[in-house]
Amino acid sequence: MTSPVIASIRLLIRDWRGGELGVLFSALLLAVSVVVAISGFVNRLQFNLERESASFLAADLVVSSSKPIPAPWMDEASASGLAQGETITFSSMVISADDEMFLASVKAVGGAYPLRGALSVDKGLSQASTDIPEPGTVFLAPRLVQQLSASVGDEVYVGDATLTVAGTLLSEPDSTTGFFGYGPRLVMNTANLDETGVVQPGSRVTYRLLVAGETDDLTTYREWVEPQLVQGQRLSSVDESQPGIGATLDRARGFLLLAGSLGVMLAAAAILVAARRFGERHTDQVAVMKSLGATRATIRQLYAFSLAWLGLISIGLGSGIGWLAQSAMFNALAGQLPSEITRIGIAPYITGAVTAFVCIGFFAWPPLARLGGVSPLRVIRREETIADATRSTDLVLGTASLGLLMLWYSSDWKLTGALIGSIAITVGLGFLVAQTLLTGSRQVGSSAGSVWRLALAGMQRRGTSSAFQVVIFGIAIMLLLVLTSVRTSLLDQWRLQIPEGTPNHFILNVAPTDESSLLTFFAERDIEVGELYPAARGRVMAVNGQPLPDWDRFEEGARQREANFTSTDTAPEGNKIVSGAWWEVGTELSLVSLEDGFADDIGAKVGDMLTLRIAADEFSVEVASIREVNWESMQPNFFVIFPDKLLEQFPNTLFTSFYLEPGEKYRLGELLDVMPTLTIIELDVAIQEIKTIIDQVSQAIELVLLIVLVAGALVLIAGVSASVDERLHESAILRALGAGRGTLSGAVAIEFATMGSLAGILAILGSETAGWVLQTQMLDLEYQIQWVLWPMGIALGAVIIGTLGTYACRRVVSVPPLQVLREL
C-alpha cells in the first residue's frame, strides 16, 4: 500500500480537478474565514472601544485621594511598566488683569496626562494643540474666557501665581469625572501648583494618579493598591465611573460574540451538508476501490488524511481571507475609530484552527468514516447503499461538540445554552414535523395535478434527505432571524437611550425668586427648558440613631456623601422600586426614597430611620423605598428623594435641565450675566462621546450582521445544491420519458417552496425560543413575540428556498437528458 499521505494527496488533487471538493472546501474555508474575521474584528473593535471609553477617565485606571498620592504608589506603577500622569483639582477664584473674578474649577495636570484621549485647545491664530499647558501658562474654558474677557497672551491670577493664557480649552477627555465639577475649567501645569499657594492642608483638593497600560499589568497593580486604600481614597476604571458606557460596551461585546458564534454554527451546518454530499458522491468510488482490494482501514486512512490536508489548507487560506476581511471591515469604520494601529493577535487564528478541526472531526468526518463500510457489492447492485443508521447520533455528537466550541469561544453558558437549545428544538421538531408533513403531503399530492404529484412524490421519496434539508434550512433561517431581531432590539434600545434633544446642560442653585426671570430668559431665546424641581444639598448624619463617621468630605468618597436632595410625589420615570413602596401623592409623612447603591453605602434598609441635615436643620425620616436607577440614561438621577411637602419646609433652590445646540454655547455666558449665582453643569461633551461610541458599535454590528448573512446564504446554497445530483438523474429519466421542462421546473419549484415554508415555521419556533433567552437573559432587553415574523418567515422561506432551489436545479431541466445519463 502506498503511504496514505501520498495517496490522500493524490485523491485530493483528483477530486479537486473533478470538482468534487468545491462545496466541502468552500464550507471549511468559510468557517475559518468567518471565525478569524469576526473574532479578529471583535478583538480590535473591543480594544479600540476600551481605549476610547478609557478617555472618559483619561486613563485605564485612576486612584483618587483627598491627600497627595503616596510616592510608593507611583514607583510601583513605574515598576509595573504602566504609564502615569496626575491631576490635582480644586475650586479657586480666577482673577483677570482687569480685576474680573470668577470661580473656576482648576485642574493642574502633569506627567504623561492625558494617558487616553486628548485635550483639544485653540491657541488662537488658527493654531490647535493637544499638548498640556507649558509651565507658566493656562488654558481656559470658553465660558471662563468670556467671563474674564481674557484672550490668548493675557495674564490671569490663580491664588498667588501669575499665569499666561495660552489657549481656549475646547474639550478635555476626563471632563465628566466628578459629576458635580462646578465652574468652568482652568487647566494649568502642576509645576506652578506650589506658587499658587491655594493648596493648603485642609483645603478641598482631589489628587488623582492616572495609569494606563496592558491589562495584565493593570490587574496586578490594582491588586497591589486596593488593600492599601484608606478612607478618602478610591480606585476607579471606566466601567465603574461611567456605568452607562460600561453597559453599552457589554451589550456590544455580547452581540458580537453572538454573531461570531452564529457564524461558526452556520459554517458547521454548511460543512455538514457538504460532507454528506461529498460522502454520497464518493460511495461509488469507494465501492470500486474496495472491489479492487482496498480494505476498510485503507479507505478510512485515505479519507482521514484527505480531510486533514483539507483542514490545513483551509486554515492557512481562511486565516488569510479572515485577516483581509477584518481589516476591510475595520477600514470601513476607520473614519470613526481612533487611528491607533492594533494587531489582531494570534488568538483569532487559533480560534479559526480549532473551529476547523472541530468542524472536520464532528461534521465532515462521520459521513466519510462510514464510507469504509460501503459494500463492494455496490459495483454489482447499485441499490446497496451506505448504512446511515448512525446519522442521528452524528447530529447529537455534532451539536454537543458545537456547544463546547461555542462555550470555549464565548465563555458564556447562557448564550451557548440558548443557541444549542433552540437548535435542538429545531432539529427535533424538524425531523418530526418534516417527516409527518412530507408523508401527509403525499396523500394530498396523489389527488392533485401532475406537477404537484411529481413534486410531492419527489419530496416523499427523498424522505429523510428532504427532512434533513428542511432542518438545515430551518437552522440557517433561524440563526439569521435571531441575529436580526437581536440587532434590531439592541439598536432601538440604544437610540432610546439618548434620544435627540436629550438635555445636555443642568442648572442648579436657582433661587425660587429667580424662577420667572429664568423662564423668560429661555422663552426669549426659544430654548426649551425642562420643569423646575426643588433641590437642597444635605447630608446623612445617622442611621437608626447610629452616627455615621464624618470621613467623607469628598464627592467621590466611598460611602456616605453630601448629596443633592430633591422631592417628588410621583416615582421618577426609569427608576425601579426594589423594596418598599412609593408614597401617596400629597403625603405629609417624613419619608425618604434612596438609590440602592447609596443605601448600601450608608447601610440603610426600608423601615430604617435616617437623621439628615440640610443647612443647620437636623431632622429624621423613615426609609420608605429603595430604587434602582438607570444610569445609562443621561437623565438627572437622585440618590435621595423626599415627598414634596417635606422638602418645602427647608431652604431649597430649584434645578432644571435644557438642551443647547452645539453652536449656542455662548448662551451660557449670557445666562450667567443675568443670574451670576447659577451653577451650570455641562454634559454636552460627555453625551456626544457616548453617542459616538454607540454609533460606532451600531455600524460594527451592521457589518458583522452582513458577514453572517453571507454565511447563511452559503449554507442555503450548499443545502440546495446537495440534492442536485440526485434530481439530475431522475429528471433525465423523466424527460426521456416525455415530461416537459415546464412540468419539471414547476415540480422543483413547488418542492423547494414547500420545504422552504416548513423551514420557515421551524426557524420561527427556534428563533422565538432563542430570542427570548438571549434578549431577556443575556442582553437585558425587553422581549416581545415578533408576530410579524411568523407569516414573513414562512413566506420568505418559501420564496428564498424556492428561488434558490429552482436556480440551482436549472441544469436539471435544461441539460439534454442524454448528456446527463451519459455522465452518470
Place this chain on the structure above:
Amino acid sequence: MIKTSQLIKRVSTAESELEILRGIDLEIKRGETAAIVGASGSGKSTLLGLLAGLDAPSSGEITLDGVNIVNLDEDERATLRSEKVGFVFQNFQLLPALTALENVMLPLELAGIDSAREKSEGFLSRVGLAERFHHYPRTLSGGEQQRVAIARAFASQPLILFADEPTGNLDTTTGATVVELLFGLNKEEGTTLVLVTHDNILADRCQRKYIMTAGHLEEAS
C-alpha cells in the same frame, strides 16, 4: 483454483426470504477459461460476486487458490482481492473523477506497487488506448470504457479475472475486440478467466461452460 461446495445465498426482502443461489458446486482449474450462462435474474452476477469475495455466502464453501474465503472477514477478503482477483463489471465502474490512466493505476496504487504508471501505460496501450491516457471516462465511448476497465483488471496481474457480461453493452465488432483482449491476456499471463455472458458463441470458446437456472448450476458438456 476455484472450488465451491453447496454454496447458498439467501437475502431477506420485505415480504419473504429469497434464495438466490441454491447449492452451487463447481471447480475451475488454474489457467482455465469458464463461462456462466443463464436467464436474466437466475443469479449469475450474485455467484460471480461471491466467487470474487465481494460478498459472503449464507452457507457453503468457496476456496480461491487454496484459501477458504468464507471464513475471511471483509478486510481480509479485500486484501485477497487486491492480490489475486481482477473484476470487469457489467457497467464498467470507472471512476468519473479519474482519467483513463488513473483508473488503471488505482488498483496498483492500492496494492502499493511502485511502477504503477509504467505498467498502466503498458496495459492501456495493449488495449489500444495509447492516445487516450488523459481522457476522462465521460469522453470515452462505451467500448473504450470497457477496454479501460479490462486494462484496469489486468494491470494488477491477477491470478483470476472475473468478467460480468464484458460485451453486454457493446456492438458485435467492439465486443469481438474485447473478447480477443480477454483471451489474449489469458494466454499471455496465464490468468484464470471466469465470464458471465448471454453470448453463446463467446461461451462456446471457453473451456468450461456452466448453465445457471433459478439458482442451480449445471455444467454443460
